[in-house]
Amino acid sequence: MTTPRRGRPGYDLESLLMVAVKLFNERGYDGTSMEDLSRKLGITKSAIYHHVPSKEELLRLAVDRALDGLFEVASETAQLDGRAIDRLEHLVRGSVLVLADRLPFVTLLLRVRGNTKVERAALARRREFDRLVTDLVKQAEAEGDIRPDVDPAVTARLLFGMVNSLIEWYRPRRGSAAEVADAVCKVAFEGLRTGS
Amino acid sequence: MTTPRRGRPGYDLESLLMVAVKLFNERGYDGTSMEDLSRKLGITKSAIYHHVPSKEELLRLAVDRALDGLFEVASETAQLDGRAIDRLEHLVRGSVLVLADRLPFVTLLLRVRGNTKVERAALARRREFDRLVTDLVKQAEAEGDIRPDVDPAVTARLLFGMVNSLIEWYRPRRGSAAEVADAVCKVAFEGLRTGS
Numbered sequence: 001m002t003t004p005r006r007g008r009p010g011y012d013l014e015s016l017l018m019v020a021v022k023l024f025n026e027r028g029y030d031g032t033s034m035e036d037l038s039r040k041l042g043i044t045k046s047a048i049y050h051h052v053p054s055k056e057e058l059l060r061l062a063v064d065r066a067l068d069g070l071f072e073v074a075s076e077t078a079q080l081d082g083r084a085i086d087r088l089e090h091l092v093r094g095s096v097l098v099l100a101d102r103l104p105f106v107t108l109l110l111r112v113r114g115n116t117k118v119e120r121a122a123l124a125r126r127r128e129f130d131r132l133v134t135d136l137v138k139q140a141e142a143e144g145d146i147r148p149d150v151d152p153a154v155t156a157r158l159l160f161g162m163v164n165s166l167i168e169w170y171r172p173r174r175g176s177a178a179e180v181a182d183a184v185c186k187v188a189f190e191g192l193r194t195g196s
Numbered sequence: 197m198t199t200p201r202r203g204r205p206g207y208d209l210e211s212l213l214m215v216a217v218k219l220f221n222e223r224g225y226d227g228t229s230m231e232d233l234s235r236k237l238g239i240t241k242s243a244i245y246h247h248v249p250s251k252e253e254l255l256r257l258a259v260d261r262a263l264d265g266l267f268e269v270a271s272e273t274a275q276l277d278g279r280a281i282d283r284l285e286h287l288v289r290g291s292v293l294v295l296a297d298r299l300p301f302v303t304l305l306l307r308v309r310g311n312t313k314v315e316r317a318a319l320a321r322r323r324e325f326d327r328l329v330t331d332l333v334k335q336a337e338a339e340g341d342i343r344p345d346v347d348p349a350v351t352a353r354l355l356f357g358m359v360n361s362l363i364e365w366y367r368p369r370r371g372s373a374a375e376v377a378d379a380v381c382k383v384a385f386e387g388l389r390t391g392s
Contacts, residue, residue, distance in 0.1 A: 187351060
């Protein structure tokens, strides 16, 4: 839903959201007021409210951008045939690409603590995603493709510990997202040790 | 340095620090005032200042608790003989044990953003630790023990992405720290895939 633009030219909902997410990541969501955002944008608070009804709605739009990307990859994965380990690798690879592409949104998502309704809903969707990963690990283990000596929930968390660490260190100049996705899959599935 | 205890009985510097770190982790360091801390402890601010000169000093004590643990493991590692990959495994295993043992302190450390002198010093020590890890990965690669097809800096970050993810999910009831350390080393060094 788009509405005619008002206030300082140059901001639509999308560019306003980008600035808001950057500010939330710098100062924390709780630590950022609509006043701060208005100062940063150089437009009045009422110009912001013209685009979006509340700070919480900005948060919702931002975390959903991250979650929608991850769940799109998850539904692609669910439609694949073949072995669970290959579907798991597809999910890991696709998640890395989503993180690299939507880095500020995923960064915000991973810092959400659950103090508001929007945050609790985001945490619930994250848990749902984690369950999908754990289920794939279990299936792959049942098919004999994943080592059975590590608890599948722990395996799933370590796997996404690697993926999620991208928010701390990935910068496009460090290599393409596809290269990083390859690196994650090599390390996670084949291990660091040569000839292992 | 200990000083005679004043204020409500039951708090010494150590127990005061535990409560402060818990509060910093819940509300963010910036979002927590000495007023908040005094309310949480049920003692006056001047009773807190009797133990510690400032909020920043509490932060310094807390992040140093985490960093000192990690650097103790690093110096142990540096004194080992043998192949770099075995030293790297020792460092990973030891780091997991430090994280599990000092979880609230490491959690705070990993969230530090660098807005104050103490935070910048902590970030500088983290970078020094990261360099030690990257150097070990490079050595192990030069010795032919680590796959040469992933950039050593990326490998180091993925490895500690797994380790650091513990702050998000590790709880002692999920298994002993030693079991988790085993799991991390199996997944990281040998890979998920059976027969890989």
